[in-house]
Amino acid sequence: MRVTDVSAQQPPDAMKAVVHHVYGSPDALDIREIDKPVPADDEVLIRVHAAALNAADAFLLRGEPFAVRAMAGGLRRPRTNHVLGRAVAGQIEAVGRNVAGLEVGEHVYAECAGTLAEYVRAPERFVATKPAALSFEQAATIPVAATAALQGLRDRGQVRPGQRVLINGASGGVGTFAVQIAAWLGARVTGVCSTRNVDLVRSIGADDVIDYTGQDFTTAGQRYDVILDLVGNHSLAALRRALAPTGTLVLSSGGGGRWLGPARRLASALVVAPFVRQRLRPFAATQDKDDLILLKELAESGAITPVIDRTYPLGHAVEAMQRLGEGHVAGKLVITMNDAQ
Known part of the structure; x- marks a missing residue:
């Protein structure tokens, strides 16, 4: 994994993210400064506190089966600065002008693309309030x-x-x-x-x-x-x-x-x-905000408790992806942004 300059001098419209430009092993990952996303009218911008890894991340990294390459934007290689990750917990940084049910500063969790980054944008319809009883790391394991x-x-x-x-x-x-x-x-x-x-x-x-x-x-x-x-x-x-x-x-x-x-x-x-x-x-799961709301209730009642195998800071994302690829993970692997903010 190549690590570019990730100093505190990054411009305000940039962010650190885990990207890949070729399909292959975790060595293809690169921590890079890329443009900070701007939410569309029906989206929110989430400052990421934690992102959980899922099997889909390993498939997208390898580009196998080939059918998943459509999600990464290219048959021969991923689109430029393709960011892995689909599950996130964090704090709303900004909201689009058509967003009515969520507010800046609110703690949320969601399923959306590109969560292995300091910031991610997500459609309002897939974002729910984070379970109060859970940490950001625990909450990030629930979507997906x-x-x-x-x-x-x-x-x-x-x-x-x-x-x-x-x-x-x-x-x-x-x-x-x-x-x-x-x-x-x-x-x-x-x-x-x-x-x-x-x-x-x-x-x-x-x-x-x-x-x-x-x-x-x-x-x-x-x-x-x-x-x-x-x-x-x-x-x-x-x-x-x-x-x-x-x-x-x-x-x-x-x-x-x-x-x-x-x-x-x-x-x-x-x-x-x-x-x-x-x-x-x-069976293949689909994104559903109502299900996130129900799972929030189950977490707060104690009916479900996330199991976390291990957490990794953003700078150790390659190690986390290697462990994911090896299999036999008990519960979830979580990437935290503590070293990125």
Whole structure:
């Protein structure tokens, strides 16, 4: 990672940001001074206090699967000064003239593009007031990850009280929220994780925990009403063996090569779905302010508590991205701007 001059002498209309100009490894990242964004009429400008990393950041950095390159603005290389990051917590610095529900100085969190920077602009419709009970670092973990867990279980899985729900990938960024949200929905929750994370997954609300290094849940004989697969390490046939006859399988991941990535596996589920009683439902989360408001309430009531694996200052973003790419992160990785302001 190349680091340009990031002294305190930067002009007032500039900011520090983590950018990349080629697809590849974290070594392609560069901390650079770029233009400070200006909010449009329906946007707010957020002074970033913390930004959480998500799987999408690793995909965008690598440019794989190739389908994600449209989000970075170029097939051969990202657009100039493409900034990574999609989840943020911070303070409103300015508001567009059509913004009515948010004010300068308000503490907020949001899902928007380009959050690994000192400032980011975000549409008002995707910005919500930060949970008062959480720090900025904790709050930044909720957009994207907790939203995905909520939508996957409540909307696609249609989880009801008393159902048996299995979370495959229970110790990850989405998984740690999914365990807690499934419990909040009234389910009996089974989490699948590695040996070192068994106690963690149990501590956040799982009724049962399966250590995948010693047991394969698809061959154990237990059947579940809903399976949320966040890993993609089992075939559809294997997952269906662990699913109740009229159960629901929610899929959000899987291999598929450099071109299509998880899309190929998700498409396979759509092909099979009409011919089986079980419900096979591919899933991709969407931005939703109402969900951020609900998650704020859940955080303030104690129903969900973010799990943070590690925090990094902005200047160590390359280390954070390397760790994200290695996998096996327990909870979330968070970038703080303490060294940038």
